[in-house]
Structures are given as structure tokens and as C-alpha cells.
Amino acid sequence: MAKNKFDSVIEAIRVSTDGELMLARLYDRRGAVFSDHKLVNRADLIKRLQEGQTILCGSRIQFLGSEFDTGKKLHLVSTQGKSVIVLGEGQPQQDQLTGIPHF
Helix, strand or coil: CCCCCCCEEEEEEEECCCCCEEEEEEEEEECCEECCCEEEEHHHHHHHHHCCCCEEEEEECCCCCCCEEEEEEEEEEEECCEEEEEECCCCCCCCECCCCCEC
């Protein structure tokens, strides 16, 4: 069975009081292995999505460094001239990232 190809996995997020993503803790794919976790701000995450990177939510499986339990894919949606980050499908007015743990 072929594995899905993805560029990064978001493990946790930090959101502002108005519900907008501020920081994301993620792992980047480096060939067959993954990086240590990184903190990426909103602008960098939007840039990655605009470049066409595939970013999933998920968590690292304990004792298996390059294995993840992955979930839905992140999408970038333009609403009223503003970029909105969405987990799964939808057309919300603000970031919709339900199901991703907060840190």
C-alpha cells in the first residue's frame, strides 16, 4: 500500500483571542525522515500553502521517529480579500482549525 506524500505535519497551534492562527508547531519532511519540531508563524504557513505544499494535521507516533498519525489536510481559502486557513473543507470567515491541539 502506497503512503500519502506530504511536506509537513502540524502537531499543535497557538491562536489569538479573535481566533486567528499565530503560531504552528510542525515537522518538515526531509526525504525519508522528518525534522525536529519548528515554530512557524502565520505568514510563513500561508506562504507554504500558496507554494502548493501539502500540510496535514497529526501527531508523531511515540518511539517511531518518522511515523505519524495524520488527519485532515490544510487549505488556504480567500474570503473578502483575506487569506483564511481551513482544516478540511469549508468557506469560513476566519481560520477554522478545530481538532488541532493548542499549546
